[in-house]
Amino acid sequence: MATASLAPNNELKQVMQVKHSQLSRQQAEFETHPPLPGHAVNWLETTRMLAHHQVGAERRLELMLQMRQAVSLEKPALSREQLLLASELAGYLSDWPLLALLCEKLLKTGPDKANNRLAEAEASTANELCIKQSYCLEQMGLYPQALAVLENQLLARPFDPELISTYEYCKSQWQQLPFALTDLQNDPLMLLPLTEQHLENFSWQYADSRIRKLCNLPKFTSNEQWLQWLDGCRQERGIYLFAVMHIEWGFIGSVSLEVYQGVGFFYYWLGSDFQGQGFGPQAVKILLSLAERYFSQDCCYAKVYHHNIPSQKALSKLGFTPLDFPVKAPFDNESFYYLGPDKADWELYRELSWLLQAQDSELELEEKYFDSSV
Structure with a gap:
């Protein structure tokens, strides 16, 4: 399973600007690591053992829940040392919403000056915490909030070069976004273009092998392979990949859209x-709205395995209708769905056949004859 850890505070700006070759050296790996020993999971104990053990994907959510519960308690409140340990684990888990909150709490508490050992070991200055917090917010697509954090710190240190460069970088990232933030968001979800910065988040969620099989996606064995796959998708005209971000939990999945001359296909x-x-349906609603507004999509198709009943129900709730167009073997265990203006069966058959050719898909529809008098 992929694991991840946040880079040291003074390298955060470099992480945000890192290239493919650098990203492949990060700790996120598409492979299985031995879980922590024992059955009970305790977030504090886990944090202290990170140097020697990896955290499996099956324990990630439990740790995230434990830390949120601990942080929310006023009595007993977490000490500064515990907040620092929690921030280390949150960064390792790519839990950006929680890490942003922890940075805010650390900024309010300040270093424990009564504890000389802790004060000397405390490496996070107010600048570094603000930069880390803004990075987390940027990861979530919360650019206005990220800039506000940096602007507030710039009031205290208006000539700090690292703050200025981080602010300018965050601002440029927002300006380069090809969509309005309001069009990407429908609480509690937001879609963001899938980029290299999502490698760690993607790998945590992709640990479930069923996802790869149901979506016919590659079996990623290294960071470099994932980055090459992402780059290849982005080179293809008409293909758009998005990260699905949850305001409380961060990255929870992905949606993909292909549009050819107004005809769309998504998974x-x-x-x-x-x-x-x-x-899932909520993320697809955002996606379809984007497709209509930005990509001139007139109609959309989707496919699903016969045994994938949950996805079939989700498509029906979204307004998709099943198509009675069998697929040739060995893909005859899949079915197509359609959403769009009413069309005759022969029009749908012709359009879907054309779409599969445009996608250079291996799938072919069984030959079907239509009554010309209808």
Whole structure:
């Protein structure tokens, strides 16, 4: 399973600007690591053992829940040392919403000057915490909030070069976004273009092998392979990949859209911890709205395995209708769905056949004859 850890505070700006070759050296790996020993999971104990053990994907959500509960308690409140340990684990888990909150709490508490050992070991200055917090907010697509954090710190240190460069970088990232933030968001979800910065988040959720099989996606064995796959998708005209971000939990899955001359095709997947809660259909609604507004999509198709009943129900709720167009073997265990203006069966058959050719898909429809008098 992929794991991840946040880079040291003074390297955060470099992480945000890192290239493919650098990203492949980060700790996120598409492979299985031995879980922590024992059955009980305790976030404090886990944090102290990170140097020697990896955290499996099956324990990630439990740790995230434990830390949120601990942080929310006023009595007993977490000490500064515990907040620092929690921030280390949150960064390791790519839990950006929690890490942003922890940075805010650390900024309010300040270093424990009564504890000389802790004061000397405390490496996070106010600047570094603000930069880390803004980075987390940027990861979530919360650019206005990220800039506000930096602007507030710039009032205290208006000539700090690192703050200025981080602010300018965050501002440029927002300006380069090809969509309005309001068009990407429908609480509690937001879609963001899938980029290199999502490698760690993607790998945490992609640990479930069922996702790869249901979506016919590659079996990623290294960071470099994932980065090459992402780059290849982005080189293809008409293909758009998005990260599905949850305001409380961060990255929870991905949606993909292909549009050819107004005809769309999409798929989506969510991490196993976030399935069955309505997030998939909600993300697709945002996607379809984007497709109509930005990509001139007139209609959309989707496909699903015969045994994937949850996805079939989700498509029906979204307004898609099943098509009675059998697929040739060995893909005859899949079915197509359609959403768009009413069309005759022969028009749908011709359009879907054309779409599969445009996608250079291996799938072919069984030959079907239509009554010309109808």
